[in-house]
Amino acid sequence: MMKNWIFLIAALLxxxxxxxxxxxxREDCQAAEESFAKSGRLEAYSSPKAARCIGYVEGFADGYAxxxxxxxxxxxxxxxxxLPTGRDLSYRLVRAVLAHLERQPPNPEGSTAxxxxxxxxxxxxxxxxxxxxx
Numbered sequence: 001m002m003k004n005w006i007f008l009i010a011a012l013l014x015x016x017x018x019x020x021x022x023x024x025x026r027e028d029c030q031a032a033e034e035s036f037a038k039s040g041r042l043e044a045y046s047s048p049k050a051a052r053c054i055g056y057v058e059g060f061a062d063g064y065a066x067x068x069x070x071x072x073x074x075x076x077x078x079x080x081x082x083l084p085t086g087r088d089l090s091y092r093l094v095r096a097v098l099a100h101l102e103r104q105p106p107n108p109e110g111s112t113a114x115x116x117x118x119x120x121x122x123x124x125x126x127x128x129x130x131x132x133x134x
Contacts (some may be wrong), residue, residue, distance in 0.1 A: 020056065022108035022115050026101040028053035032094050042091045057093045060116045080117065082126040096123035 031049035036042045042054060061083060068078045083089065100119030101108065108115060 020052075020112045022101065022104065022110070022112055023106065025053065025056065025097070025112045025115065026108075029057070029094050029098040029101065033098055036091055036094075042094065053094060053097075054090060056112065057097055057116060058090060060113065061093055061120070064117075064120075079126045079128070081120040081124045082128075083120070083124055092123075093120070096120060099123070 028049040031047050032042060032053040035046035035050045045051060071078050097116055097119045100122060101115065
């Protein structure tokens with residue numbers, strides 16, 4: 001009997017999970033850009049939406065950098081995009097994603113990861129050509 005109660009309580013308290021959509025990413029990055037326009041700085045703590053955009057985009061870029069480093073350690077160059085360095089990198093990442101999303105339909109299809117990858121590849125292409133495979 002106790003197991004039934006625990007199962008019932010767990011079922012009632014569980015939340016529905018959903019994927020982060022392109023529409024949500026657009027709204028979040030707009031909030032981040034509005035925050036930047038007001039303060040002149042990109043601050044993750046200015047609003048939950050801004051924080052979610054900044055965290056997602058910076059996390060994506062960090063994940064790619066790690067993948068690129070690991071691939072290079074075994075002789076493979078990913079070359080999907082080449083991020084610049086600088087103090088304003090966070091803002092440039094958010095702006096690149098937002099500019100890309102502005103060219104998409106209101107509810108873009110596909111994962112947010114592919115939307116961010118497309119944005120960064122278009123905004124920050126690598127200038128070094130890949131070496132031919134040997």
